[in-house]
Amino acid sequence: MLVPSDDGSLSGKLSAFFSKGQQFVKQTPIEVSISELVAVSVFRYFIQQLEVVSQVSDLLHHPLSNQSEDDEEQSVMMTVDPDLHKPHLISLVGMITKKTFMWQSTTSNKTIGLKRAREVDNDSGAACSPSRRLQCLLRVRDLQHLDTVEVRVDASRFGLLATLRLNSVVEFTRLQGFIARSSYKVYLKWSPLTAARPISQEMCLPIPSDAELYGSMPTTFLNDLYHTSHVDRRLRRYVVGVVHISYVLMKRKCGSCHQALQLVRRRGCWKHVEPHPGAAFYRECNWRQQHWTPSDPVFKTRTYLGTTVRCVIDDGSAQAEMFLENDIAWELLTCPDGQRRRFEDILSSYVDELSYFSGRTASGSFATSRAEREQEYYQNELRAFVVDAIPSLRSVAVVAQRFYKAKQQREGTSVLTFGKDIHLTTKTAPQPKLEAKRVDRLHVRSELQRRLAQLQLRAPLSETVAD
Numbered sequence: 001m002l003v004p005s006d007d008g009s010l011s012g013k014l015s016a017f018f019s020k021g022q023q024f025v026k027q028t029p030i031e032v033s034i035s036e037l038v039a040v041s042v043f044r045y046f047i048q049q050l051e052v053v054s055q056v057s058d059l060l061h062h063p064l065s066n067q068s069e070d071d072e073e074q075s076v077m078m079t080v081d082p083d084l085h086k087p088h089l090i091s092l093v094g095m096i097t098k099k100t101f102m103w104q105s106t107t108s109n110k111t112i113g114l115k116r117a118r119e120v121d122n123d124s125g126a127a128c129s130p131s132r133r134l135q136c137l138l139r140v141r142d143l144q145h146l147d148t149v150e151v152r153v154d155a156s157r158f159g160l161l162a163t164l165r166l167n168s169v170v171e172f173t174r175l176q177g178f179i180a181r182s183s184y185k186v187y188l189k190w191s192p193l194t195a196a197r198p199i200s201q202e203m204c205l206p207i208p209s210d211a212e213l214y215g216s217m218p219t220t221f222l223n224d225l226y227h228t229s230h231v232d233r234r235l236r237r238y239v240v241g242v243v244h245i246s247y248v249l250m251k252r253k254c255g256s257c258h259q260a261l262q263l264v265r266r267r268g269c270w271k272h273v274e275p276h277p278g279a280a281f282y283r284e285c286n287w288r289q290q291h292w293t294p295s296d297p298v299f300k301t302r303t304y305l306g307t308t309v310r311c312v313i314d315d316g317s318a319q320a321e322m323f324l325e326n327d328i329a330w331e332l333l334t335c336p337d338g339q340r341r342r343f344e345d346i347l348s349s350y351v352d353e354l355s356y357f358s359g360r361t362a363s364g365s366f367a368t369s370r371a372e373r374e375q376e377y378y379q380n381e382l383r384a385f386v387v388d389a390i391p392s393l394r395s396v397a398v399v400a401q402r403f404y405k406a407k408q409q410r411e412g413t414s415v416l417t418f419g420k421d422i423h424l425t426t427k428t429a430p431q432p433k434l435e436a437k438r439v440d441r442l443h444v445r446s447e448l449q450r451r452l453a454q455l456q457l458r459a460p461l462s463e464t465v466a467d
Contacts, residue, residue, distance in 0.1 A: 242393035
């Protein structure tokens with residue numbers, strides 16, 4: 001403890017007791033100046049700021065500020081705090097809901113970062129010394145919400161103890177993280193300063209399960225996405241109808257690097273696509289040199305059918321674009337198990353890609369080869385399936401989060417015509433983009449009960465405000 005000395009200057013007594021049996025070290029006073037005392041106070045303040053523990057939902061919600069551009073129209077754009085994107089230490093508390101292990105290959109090269117495809121072919125084997133590290137991805141959920149983040153841990157340096165077990169509440173201290181500048185995604189990584197300690201559930205509030213959180217999640221309107229003052233990537237629930245399906249893509253992908261695979265028809269096997277000579281960068285994969293046939297035992301474990309759907313949704317207040325992938329896309333299309341296995345077999349033995357695009361009825365040229373005729377036949381089968389599924393998508397409940405792109409579209413203009421003589425020019429805002437995490441069929445009775453419960457919760461609040 002620092003105390004002032006008798007002569008008016010400041011002195012400090014730095015007491016350190018090291019136990020060795022029953023013996024203690026004698027206290028020694030240390031004289032410090034005023035500047036040193038101020039430096040210690042500032043250092044202590046910043047250490048306390050680093051120890052502020054955040055919730056998962058706080059990392060997905062950031063305020064926006066107005067900033068005017070220097071152009072002719074003096075338009076105003078929304079920006080966030082620039083220090084938000086800098087690497088910093090983050091302390092976090094949450095519940096571990098998923099743990100995934102994966103091997104990550106690393107090579108010691110002279111260049112830093114991604115290598116160009118041309119340089120890889122020219123480099124000799126002695127220049128690169130490949131090694132593998134065991135990576136662990138921890139999915140951490142908020143204690144009172146469904147929002148999640150991922151924490152990357154290098155498990156090859158130390159073993160994961162019982163502190164990081166599933167369904168346990170853990171407090172992570174001093175994680176190394178940053179928030180992406182364009183997408184606002186949160187990236188967290190275990191650092192040498194990181195520590196983790198378990199928290200007993202008796203010491204905190206009761207933690208609801210995922211089913212309870214889904215059941216009590218309030219309904220949000222799409223119109224709120226156009227009038228927001230925050231960068232909000234938290235999960236929201238919307239009751240919408242699908243008014244348009246832009247495209248449906250199906251490709252066989254690698255389970256390690258998630259790149260699209262190529263079907264070699266002559267050999268009947270799947271392989272990775274070779275990088276083009278003009279390609280700037282490539283993504284390394286441990287299974288790049290392997291070829292799989294549909295009869296291999298590891299074919300279904302190392303590859304999967306990647307499905308992507310883009311559609312336009314409307315809830316009566318506004319419209320938005322929604323993207324769905326894999327299992328979530330199949331839930332939207334209400335595909336039965338038999339039909340899904342049918343597409344699995346097609347994308348395993350016959351074609352390497354199936355696609356549906358709205359407005360495209362058929363190919364412009366006549367199919368001359370057998371492969372082209374098979375491709376056209378399966379394309380028509382997918383088209384018929386998507387067209388039949390559209391009428392059943394008028395009322396669905398979607399749990400989705402907003403995502404942001406690197407290039408945000410600016411406000412455009414649209415001309416509204418009333419009769420022959422009246423033309424009004426108005427501004428149009430780009431449609432917000434949502435990524436669906438869950439799709440449920442909408443039941444009218446349960447939805448009415450949910451809305452009544454929300455009104456009952458708001459009624460006491462309005463009465464207290466009126467009083």
